Amino acid sequence: MNDAAAMQNARMVPAYVNRGLSLVGGEGVYLQDPMGMRYLDLMSSYGTANFGYRHPILTECFEQQLRRLVCLHGSFANDTRAEAAQELLARCAGGLARVSFTNSGSEANEAALKFAALATGKKKFVACRGGYHGKTLGALSATEGTRHRGSFEPLIWDFRFPAYNDAAALSEAVDNATAALILEPIQGESGIHPAAPGFLRRAAEICRASGALLILDEVQTGTGRTGHFLASHAEGITADIVTLGKGLAGGIPIGVTMVSARVAESIPRGAHTSTFGGNPLAAAGILAVLKLLDQPCLNHILEVGEYCTGALRCLDSRFVGEIRGRGLMIGFEVAHSRDLVLKALQKEHVLAIPAGENVVRLLPPYIIEKAHLDIFLEKLRRILASPLFTGAQPCAAS
Ligand SMILES: Cc1ncc(COP(=O)(O)O)c(C=O)c1O
Known part of the structure; x- marks a missing residue:
């Protein structure tokens, strides 16, 4: 554990889930750890960093x-x-x-x-x-x-x-x-x-x-x-x-x-x-x-949101269940432990958040592009195909 994480854990009341990651900077749709490692941000600090980080x-x-x-x-x-x-x-x-x-x-x-x-x-x-x-x-x-x-x-x-x-x-x-x-x-x-x-x-x-x-x-x-x-x-x-x-x-x-x-x-x-x-x-x-937040920006939110939900729908329906949401507020049910999926994504330098019992929630910054989503989708595909997950019970909804 690095110094900031140890100090924070020792000094703050333990009211938050501990994601086990220190982040010290950000640029565009990426957050950065103290070693300069970049994480693709699909959560925008729970829907807050809507224009990413250090937007000019x-x-x-x-x-x-x-x-x-x-x-x-x-x-x-x-x-x-x-x-x-x-x-x-x-x-x-x-x-x-x-x-x-x-x-x-x-x-x-x-x-x-x-x-x-x-x-x-x-x-x-x-x-x-x-x-x-x-x-x-x-x-x-x-x-x-x-x-x-x-x-x-x-x-x-x-x-x-x-x-x-x-x-x-x-x-x-x-x-x-x-x-x-x-x-x-x-x-x-x-x-x-x-x-x-x-x-x-x-x-x-x-x-x-x-x-x-x-x-x-x-x-x-x-x-x-x-x-x-x-x-x-x-x-x-x-x-x-x-x-x-x-x-x-x-x-x-x-x-x-x-x-x-x-x-x-x-x-x-x-x-x-x-x-x-x-x-x-x-x-x-x-x-x-x-x-x-002008009309082109709102159009972009709809377009990339539809691109993402469309691509999620093409994933193996044994492991990804219902996909819900609108624009860049997206949730997809997973058959495996949702938290394991989130951990595996974080290990692959992609940040998403939980919702409900079995839902991975995506609230990406509005400046996200299809190319960023392709990176996420490729990693998610790889994670779902890994031995850690292939033995999981299939999604009931699919
Ligand atoms: C619909 C809704 N209402 C209220 C809140 C509470 O907002 P805050 O955490 O800023 O107090 C949230 C936070 O996630 C929310 O999603």
Whole structure:
């Protein structure tokens, strides 16, 4: 083990999985270890380094803002922050009128739940089984399953969890005592499960009929990840509240909660603030990311995403099961121990991440090219054909 890994393991609480790898630099779609060994990054720091590493436009924007002003409390106005809010709303449309800035996806969802409670005067919520909304106590309350919440129950307020993609169960769970329904357009953490066609639209109708608000958690699916600025744009869905995070500020911590004018009206001053929320450095990152995320970039995300899923579909169906996702948010089921596949990929200098029970998740930087994906696919083919895996039980789904 090298010095940094030993020191980190000895000094930090052991709350993270240990990947057994130190990374000290990056360039484009590659990360670098202390020996200069390059790793092809297909995970973007869990969907955050969307434009890879040391992107010249992002670096330039951060350098400029570092020289101007790094932090400024939200009680003062700031040109960069104001412009970031304006540009963000312009990209989202669909009735979203105001923005709240925080520092993570979890915080964005905390704000969303609090704003929904303020707007409706209710504290009953509906979320879906398999959803993931973060690990702070409010976001965790909206996250079903013992894996993340087991040790922390009882959690807050009243949450119901109907099955995802089951409109009848949703309709039963949402009633006129419900403040809001919170949903991901594609469930990421539980294994890349996209909403079935029409499910989001039906969810919006169910909310409208009962007076509940619709919160779309686009922390993972948003900011272009699926080839649309918001994944819900592809479905033509409008929500009362939308949350974003991850790579929206080019790698600087960010959480965003966008709300309709009606929701905004019910938020009193001081109801939800954060010292770092909307700091000018993060706001500059948002402006740079929005500029980079133009239509050709969104088209590229769709094109290389389809190339990757198409190639995965050609792999041996005894060992690769269902392939799911949209754009550059891709998951594929594996028959063998998923963690062994991830370890074998890492040994081959390719970084991917787990999701659900048996899914390898790919969230590559948007600057990835087909040639990079070919390198990954060739290595994956070799790994799956190796004696370590050929004895595995075949995929049930195939
Ligand atoms: C859909 C979704 N919501 C919320 C979060 C929490 O974001 P953060 O880890 O920045 O708090 C995540 C993180 O993976 C996520 O995928």
